[in-house]
Amino acid sequence: MSSLRQIDPEISRIIELERKRQQETINLIASENYASRAVLEANGSFLTDKYAEGYPHHRYYGGCENVDEIETLAIERAKKLFCAEHANVQPHAGAQANMASYFALLEYGDTAMGMSLAHGGHMTHGDKITLSGKSYRFISYGVSKETERIDYQEVEKLALEYKPKLIVAGASAYPRIIDFERFRQIADMVGAKLLVDMAHIAGLVAVGLHPTPVPYSDVVTSTTHKTLRGPRSAFVLCRKELAQIIDSAVFPEMQGGPFVHAIAAKAVAFHEALQPSFFEYQRKTLDNAQVLASELQRMGLRLVSGGTDNHLVLVDITAIGVTGKDAQEALGRVGIVINRNAIPFDTRSRWLASGIRLGTPAITSRGFGEAEMKHIAELIVRVISHIGDNAIESQAKEEVSHWCRRFPIPGIDD
Ligand code: DSN
Numbered sequence: 001m002s003s004l005r006q007i008d009p010e011i012s013r014i015i016e017l018e019r020k021r022q023q024e025t026i027n028l029i030a031s032e033n034y035a036s037r038a039v040l041e042a043n044g045s046f047l048t049d050k051y052a053e054g055y056p057h058h059r060y061y062g063g064c065e066n067v068d069e070i071e072t073l074a075i076e077r078a079k080k081l082f083c084a085e086h087a088n089v090q091p092h093a094g095a096q097a098n099m100a101s102y103f104a105l106l107e108y109g110d111t112a113m114g115m116s117l118a119h120g121g122h123m124t125h126g127d128k129i130t131l132s133g134k135s136y137r138f139i140s141y142g143v144s145k146e147t148e149r150i151d152y153q154e155v156e157k158l159a160l161e162y163k164p165k166l167i168v169a170g171a172s173a174y175p176r177i178i179d180f181e182r183f184r185q186i187a188d189m190v191g192a193k194l195l196v197d198m199a200h201i202a203g204l205v206a207v208g209l210h211p212t213p214v215p216y217s218d219v220v221t222s223t224t225h226k227t228l229r230g231p232r233s234a235f236v237l238c239r240k241e242l243a244q245i246i247d248s249a250v251f252p253e254m255q256g257g258p259f260v261h262a263i264a265a266k267a268v269a270f271h272e273a274l275q276p277s278f279f280e281y282q283r284k285t286l287d288n289a290q291v292l293a294s295e296l297q298r299m300g301l302r303l304v305s306g307g308t309d310n311h312l313v314l315v316d317i318t319a320i321g322v323t324g325k326d327a328q329e330a331l332g333r334v335g336i337v338i339n340r341n342a343i344p345f346d347t348r349s350r351w352l353a354s355g356i357r358l359g360t361p362a363i364t365s366r367g368f369g370e371a372e373m374k375h376i377a378e379l380i381v382r383v384i385s386h387i388g389d390n391a392i393e394s395q396a397k398e399e400v401s402h403w404c405r406r407f408p409i410p411g412i413d414d
Contacts, residue, residue: 019412024404025335026368026376030312030359031172031200033229034366034410035265036272043231043265053257055247067260074263077270081206084214084237088250089266090258091234094199096250097221098124098168099131101236104249105166105193105219108135112166113158113192115150116140119344120174120314122197139164143174143344148305150174152182159190169213170197170221173341173357175308177210184216193218199234201310203227203361207279209286210310218242227285227311227361230269233262281364285311288360288373295377304343304355312359316343320384324353327384331356334383334393335400336376356384366407375399 005012022034035043047067053060056068056075071089078087091097106112114132115121119142123130126138139162144151159167169183180196187194196213202222204210213220220237224230238246251258272278293303293313304314317327324340331338342348343355358380363372379396386392408414 022412023409024401025337026400026403027362028336028338028358028360028376029362030339030357031226032359033225033227033361034412035225035229035231035269037411037414038272039229039231039265039268040411042268043261045261045264047261047264048259050260051257052260053251055251067263070260070264070267071258074267074270077267077274078235078237081270081273082212082214082220082237084220085240086238086243086246088236088238088246089263090250090255091221091236092255092259092262093232094122094197094221094223094234095124095130096254097223097234097236098195098197100249100254101195101219101221101246102132102136102166103253104242104245105195106136109137110166111137111139111162111164112168113139113141113155113162113164114168115171115174116142118342118346118350119143120171122170122172122199125168125170125197143305145345148344149176150178152179152186155183156186156189159186159192163190164192166193166195168195168197169217170195170199172200173312173314174200175303175310175312175314176305177309178213180211180213180216195219195221197221199223200226200312203229203273203278203282204286204310206273207282209279209282219246224266224269227282228269228273229281229361229365230273231262231265233259233266235266284369285360285364287370288364288368289313291370291373292358292360292377295374296381299377299381301381311361312357314341314343315356315358316354317356317384318354322384322387323348324356325351326387327356330383330387330393331380334379334396335404336380336383336396363407365410368403368407372403372407375403 051061052067056072074089075087114125117127141155167187194217196217199222201210223234225232293308302316328340340353341355341357342353
């Protein structure tokens with residue numbers, strides 16, 4: 001049998017570089033995580049070779065008896081984990097899960113509402129540069145200028161004015177609990193359906209550390225690789241009466257053959273999330289976010305909305321006098337990987353941005369705790385306050401290497 005190194009030394013070399021990059025950097029990207037070796041094993045298996053268009057026991061191909069079992073297990077585990085009536089585990093990614101749900105619930109040109117990307121929403125919730133924004137008339141809601149939290153009164157006012165057929169709740173840079181019950185009430189006032197995209201918080205929801213959207217929503221979508229710590233993929237949950245239209249919107253309307261290897265990896269991730277240790281992991285993720293938030297505040301940085309209830313903090317770095325882009329690059333040079341992010345009512349372009357988004361799911365998987373969080377907060381402030389100071393940057397790089405050597409990465413080093 002030939003190994004990757006023998007067959008394709010170029011790709012093999014680059015993958016090794018990526019392993020080293022992951023081992024030697026502190027990952028604070030709020031939407032990333034480290035999947036377990038078991039998840040990676042299923043995802044990298046020869047299941048990748050199998051075509052299985054259709055659903056368990058209703059396939060268009062022969063030889064699906066084993067993948068039927070795998071997909072059925074993934075479905076049952078997803079339903080159990082989130083107390084849902086129906087699960088579709090075929091979406092390749094969050095964008096497909098969302099688009100399929102729109103196909104199921106809307107006609108082209110219909111009015112819908114979603115959170116503005118500029119205020120922390122996700123681009124597939126109606127941003128004009130995406131298919132969602134081109135296919136439907138999305139009205140954006142945002143956060144209040146004073147509290148920087150979702151302005152539910154504005155959501156209600158816009159809903160009454162525009163009478164959307166669908167309201168989308170969920171965010172990618174919002175550090176606060178989302179009140180799904182309130183969204184349901186607003187949706188009911190205008191006869192709208194409610195879709196919650198819980199991609200960022202799915203792991204927290206799974207263990208009850210963020211209120212679940214499932215009882216309040218018609219449809220819930222999610223990716224599986226963020227707080228949920230699974231493979232890079234997605235799923236949809238819905239009420240029984242919507243099962244058929246959701247299933248046919250995912251396949252054949254949105255996608256062709258499912259990625260059976262990814263479905264197996266999702267089944268493994270759901271299994272892991274059903275274990276008691278997953279609660280502990282999510283608890284630590286939240287604790288780490290709290291320490292990071294309070295340390296950054298103690299050192300004078302302003303946090304959007306004044307803090308966090310979840311796994312991420314959105315930091316306004318205007319006072320330091322650097323852009324988010326500059327901060328991202330300087331932190332990158334010392335081995336701290338983050339993304340720049342617009343803050344609500346940002347006066348800079350999204351490319352430059354006035355904020356940085358920091359998340360704790362990945363470093364918590366690695367075992368970082370309170371002491372490390374305090375040190376990381378101090379390192380971040382030190383580096384972004386002295387951008388271009390080589391001595392400060394080399395010292396910070398040393399400190400990052402020290403922590404990285406001490407904390408192995410699940411899935412890579414175990
Ligand atoms: N791009 C992801 C994030 O970083 O939040 C959401 O899909």
